[in-house]
Amino acid sequence: MLTNIQLLRFVAAFAIVLYHAIPVFSVPEESGIVSWVKYFGFSGVDIFFVISGFIMWYTTWDKQGASTASIFIRRRFARIYSGYWPYLAIGIVIFMLFNSKMLEQKEILESILLVPVPIGERVIPVSWTLTFELYFYFLFFGMLYFVKIRAKQFIVILFCFLLLVNVTGSLFFGFYSQNYFSTVPVAVRMLISPYVLEFLAGSVICQIYLNRTIARNPLPPLLASLALFGAGAAYNALILEGKMATGYHVLERVLFFGSASVLLVYGVAALDRLGVVLFPTLSQVLGGASYSIYLSHTLIYTLFINILDKEALKQGYMLAVAIIVVLIYSIMHYKWIEQPLYGLMKRRLGVSSC
Secondary structure, X not given: OOHHHHHHHHHHHHHHHHHHHHHHOOOOHHHOHHHHHHHOHHHHHHHHHHHHHHHHHHHHOOOOOHHXXXXXXXXXXXXXXXXXXXXXXXXXXXXXXXOHHHHOOOOHHHHHHOOOOOHHHOOOHHHHHHHHHHHHHHXXXXXXXXXXXXXXXXXXXXXXXXXXXXXXXHHHHOOOOHXXXXXXXXXXXXXXXXXXXXHHHHHHHHHHHHOOOOOOOOHHHHHHHXXXXXXXXXXXXXXXXXXXXXXXXXXXXXXXXXXXXXXXXXXXXXXXXXXXXXXXXXXXXXXXXXXXXXXHHHHHHHHHHHHOOHHHHOOOOHHHHHHHHHHHHHHHHHHHHHHHHHHHHHHHOOOOOO
C-alpha cells in the first residue's frame, strides 16, 4: 500500500542530503551532475510537502468530528516530535562540544516546540520544514473538527483557488518579493507562503487516487516532472544564480519544483494504483528511515567538519563516506530510537490502538 510513495520519500531525502553535502565537501563544478544538485537538490523539500498533503488526505478523507480530530493531532504530534527531539538533543550536544558560543544565538525553546522563527535561530536549520508540517496539521485538525466529509473537498479546492489568486496577484504587486516578506512576521510568511499550495496539491492528487480516476499511464506525468525539474535547475542556475532555495517567498521555486513534485507524486501514485511496486524492500527500509535521514545529515556533516581538516574534506571519496555514514546511522536510529519512541509517545497520548 503506497509502497512507491514510501520510496519517493527516500528519494526526496537523498536529494537534500546531496544538496547540503556539496558546500561541505567542496564538490568541484567539473563533477557534472553531482555539482548540479546544488541547483535542484533542495526540491526534495517540495516533494516532501506534496507527499505530506497526500498522506494527510489519505488517512483522513473519510473521517470527521471532534474525537477524530483529537486522535489525528495527537498521532501527528507523536510522529513529528518523536523523530525530531532526539536529533535536537544531539544537535545541542554537538554545539556544546564544538561551538558553544553559536548555541547562545539559537532559540532553544522555540526549537523544541518548532514554533516559527528564522532559520538561522534554529538549532537544526532544516527543522523549518517541520514547522510547516505542524501548520498543515493544524489546518487538517480544523477541517476534521468543523467540516463535514462531503464539504472537505470543496474547502481544499477553495483554499487552493484563494492561494492561486494570491500567487497570481503577486506577479503584479510583488507580494512574494524579498522586500515585502522581510516586513511581515515569520508566522504570517508561513500563512501566505506559496509552499502551502504544495500540501494542498498533494491532497487533491490523493482524492484523484481514491476516486480511481488517476492516469492509467504514469509515464507522461513522470516525464513531464523530469522536464520541469531540469527546467527549474536551469532557471535557478542561469537566471537566479542559485538563489532559488532561499526563504519562504521564492515563487519560482513553487512554480518549477512544486509543479514538478506534483507531477512526480501523481505518476508514482499511478504506479501504486496499477500495482507496480518499485523496490519493495528498499522502499520499506529507506523510505521508513527518510525522516531520520533528513534530520541526521547536517548534524553528521557538522561532525565531519569539526573532526577533519579542510584538505581531508576535499578528498574525492569523503563525500561517499559521509553519505554512507548518514544512511547507516539513520537506519539504525530509525529502528532502535525513532520507532520505539514513537510507540511510547503514542501510548502516552492515548492513541496507540487507534
